[in-house]
Structure formats: structure tokens, C-alpha cells
Amino acid sequence: MNLTNTRGLIIFLYIAMNVPFTIFFSCLSSEISRLHLKKRQQSTAAARWGLFGKLCCRWRSPVSSLFDYGDAIRFGASTAEEDEQDLSLVSVDLKLAEAYTRGFLETTGSIMIAREIELMTWGAKLMTLECGIRFLADYLNGDTYFKIHRPNQNLDRCRTQFKLVEDLENKWQTYQQMVSDNYSRIVREAHA
Numbered sequence: 394m395n396l397t398n399t400r401g402l403i404i405f406l407y408i409a410m411n412v413p414f415t416i417f418f419s420c421l422s423s424e425i426s427r428l429h430l431k432k433r434q435q436s437t438a439a440a441r442w443g444l445f446g447k448l449c450c451r452w453r454s455p456v457s458s459l460f461d462y463g464d465a466i467r468f469g470a471s472t473a474e475e476d477e478q479d480l481s482l483v484s485v486d487l488k489l490a491e492a493y494t495r496g497f498l499e500t501t502g503s504i505m506i507a508r509e510i511e512l513m514t515w516g517a518k519l520m521t522l523e524c525g526i527r528f529l530a531d532y533l534n535g536d537t538y539f540k541i542h543r544p545n546q547n548l549d550r551c552r553t554q555f556k557l558v559e560d561l562e563n564k565w566q567t568y569q570q571m572v573s574d575n576y577s578r579i580v581r582e583a584h585a
Contacts, residue, residue, distance in 0.1 A: 463520030466490050476549045483556040495575050502579045510576050514569050518561050525554030
């Protein structure tokens with residue numbers, strides 16, 4: 394089996410590691426839309442600098458707004474740098490996630506269907522997992538895609554993303570409730 398590219402790693406994870414099909418499919422779909430990564434990174438950087446939600450929605454991915462939302466939460470709600478070596482510093486700040494979610498829903502909530510709202514939390518989880526897999530694949534491939542400035546930087550990025558997924562899972566109920574509450578508030582305000 395060829396593990397020198399991301400698709401090979403994703404297929405390996407699916408077959409050998411028993412990764413659920415939804416995660417496998419999400420990673421493969423995102424790999425196909427890889428050309429849009431630069432736009433998503435620009436939009437997530439805007440979220441990090443306090444322009445939560447509204448600016449980020451200007452760069453709509455042709456795949457799904459859930460990828461854009463998920464990538465923004467992955468990057469903008471993290472308490473640490475993307476390549477943090479001390480994993481004890483890595484977590485998801487739900488206050489940042491809520492601020493971004495509110496702005497995102499104020500801009501896109503009226504055009505999203507109920508199922509998309511339900512899946513927003515999964516967008517954050519799957520995009521974070523996918524990025525972790527991509528950083529790991531790049532590390533295994535000799536660091537050829539993501540620019541590095543020190544040895545093992547992509548491996549550190551991978552570990553950071555996986556730690557964020559773990560933290561999201563630990564805060565899952567609270568996070569889902571926060572998204573639901575913000576959507577309900579926006580709907581009430583729109584009909585008032």
C-alpha cells in the first residue's frame with residue numbers, strides 16, 4: 394500500500410485503523426477540494442483577529458459551508474498555536490467558538506437548512522481531524538506540502554489537531570447546545 398500521499402494514508406486509516414466511513418468520506422471529499430484551502434485559511438485568519446463569522450462567510454467553499462465553519466473553529470477557537478509542542482496548552486475555547494458561531498449564523502443562518510445547523514459541530518470536528526491527518530501525511534511524506542521552519546513541525550501540528558478533536562469530544566454536549574441556542578436566538582430575533 395502506498396502511504397506517500399494523503400489519499401493513501403486516508404485509505405490506510407479507513408481499512409487498517411477502523412476509522413468510521415463518515416470521517417473517511419469527509420477527508421477524501423476535502424482532499425478533492427484542496428485547491429480551496431488558501432481561501433479557507435484566509436477566512437479563518439480573519440476569525441482569529443476578531444472579525445468573527447461575518448467576514449469568513451464571504452469566502453464560500455463550493456463544497457459546503459460546514460467545511461468553512463469547521464476550519465474556522467479549528468483555527469480560530471484554539472487556545473494554542475497550530476504547532477504547539479506542549480499539548481497541555483491546547484484546547485478549544487468555547488467563548489471564541491460561540492462568538493464566531495454567532496457571527497456565522499447571523500450571516501448564513503437564513504440560507505442554511507436545519508440539517509446543516511445540526512451538523513455544524515461535526516464540521517468543526519471533522520475539519521480538525523482532517524487537518525491532523527493531512528499534517529501527519531505530510532510529515533510521513535517528507536514535509537513536502539506544508540511549509541515547515543523546524544524538524545517535526547508537521548508532526549507537532551498533527552498532535553495539536555488530534556488534541557483539539559479530543560477536547561471537542563470532551564465538550565461535545567456543551568458545544569452542540571451552544572450552536573443550537575445561538576441558532577434559536579437568531580431565528581427568534583429575525584421573526585421579532
